[in-house]
Amino acid sequence: MKIGFVSLGCPKNQLDTEVMLHEVASAGYEITPDETEADVVIINTCGFIESAKKEAIENILDIAWLKKNRSLKAIIVTGCLAERYRESILEEMPEVDAVLGVGSIHNIVEAVEAVTVKKKKGSHRKYTSFEDKDSVRLGGDRILTTPEYTAYLKIAEGCDNRCAYCAIPSIRGKFRSRTMEDIVKEAKELEALGVRELNIVAQDITRYGLDLYGEYRLAELLRRITDATEIPWIRLLYCYPDKMTDELVAEIRDNPRILKYIDLPIQHISDNMLRAMNRHGDSAMVRGVIAKLRREIPDIVIRTTFIVGFPGETEEDFLELCGFVKEAKFEHMGVFPYSREEGTPAYDMEDQIDEQVKQDRADIIMREQLDINTANNEKMVGKTITVLCEDYDPVSSVHFGRSPADAPEIDGKVYFRSEKRIAPGSFVKVKVREVLDYDLMGRAITETV
DSSP, X not given: OEEEXXXXXXXXXXXXXHHHHHHHHHTTXXXXXXXXXXXXXXXXXXXXXXXXXXXXXXXXXXXXXXXXHSSOOEEEEEEHHHHHSXXXXXXXXXXXXXXXXXXXGGGHHHHHHHHHHHHHHTOOOOEEEOOOGGXXXXXXXXXXXXXXXXXXXXXXXXXXXXXXXXXXXXXXOSOEEOOHHHHHHHHHHHHHTTOOEEEEESSOGGGTTXXXXXXXXXXXXXXXXXXXXXXXXXXXXXXXXXXXXXXHHHHHHHOTTEEEEEEOOOBOOOHHHHHHTTOSSOHHHHHHHHHHHHHHSTTOEEEEEEEESOTTOOHHHHHHHHXXXXXXXXXXXXXXXXXXXXXXXXXXOSSOOOHHHHHHHHHHHHHHHHHHHHHHHHTTTTOEEEEEEEEEETTTTEEEEEOTTOOXXXXXXXXXXXXXXXOTTOEXXXXXXXXXXXXXXXXXXXXXX
């Protein structure tokens, strides 16, 4: 029997898909990348914001067409959308045969067996599993869906920050750290598979250890990973400014294998908005953390995200944010119009902002960021940088990859020409020659390790 997978959403969701892939394959099922030839398709959904929900529903309906018009026998829906809207999926999508919450990914083989046996017996009863998400087993063996040289490593699950706009705590549960021993063991296993870039993820990696050890322990965890492995690039994603301890800043600064890159979601700079969003800390704290990072780690690359159009955001709040963006000159930035989500405190707030106003504000800031990115990239012309080669484009005869300043999937690329073919996963020195909007173009100087 052939099983197909559709994985949507963030890297943390992708890791859950990889765990399910391993469990299904270990049970003897054949995995197929082509949904049209699958007997069962498992759709691991995202349900964080409105656009993600729409994407998930569209994918379910697309796969449902295969069930009606091809040989597909069953559809299993898992992930955040399944956790958040289980009743709606069960009642309104008759094409779906099983629904599993985020705490039930280790029951995926049982679900596959249930929906296939059900079909043979002619039963119309749907399989469901919604185990306690706060007690789900963290981690697990997985089949990588990333290229073999890069991988994500999830160090915790859930979130305790309780931002007013966010449904993640109700979907994913309370914050739970994995033990250091378990994380280091997985890092060593990933290195053995050929991983050369390790991307550390969780909803908030800076909170790591507080629940297990009574204090923030991310810096110590990073030291343990670098002591136990030789993985050359370790990247930090999803750090919160209020938890950037002196020890962590020093570890990033002094550990040569921790990339001088940090994903630091700020969401706003107006104190009015920060309070309304239930963010921890005020604008002075945010500015102080950024100043400290720039001072202690002069070559630090900071990625951040902002939300515009949050309920009650005035023109003055927005202009303050615009000024801050011009002042901070972030290397990478994303801006999202506020998405009104059921079950969050912000959903019932007064002074909801018009959708067009939200989009206009996002467009204004992103236009400003394009100019900042271009200026930052122009400073790179003439410099030689290390690039992790990802692939070769035979049409344009160029290789492409990423520098330490670019996280997978979300940041820019470095395109480069080379006199010889460079294998994916190799590090190469590239001299930058020109700027292509958010990307760079150059020529390979030497292949490194």
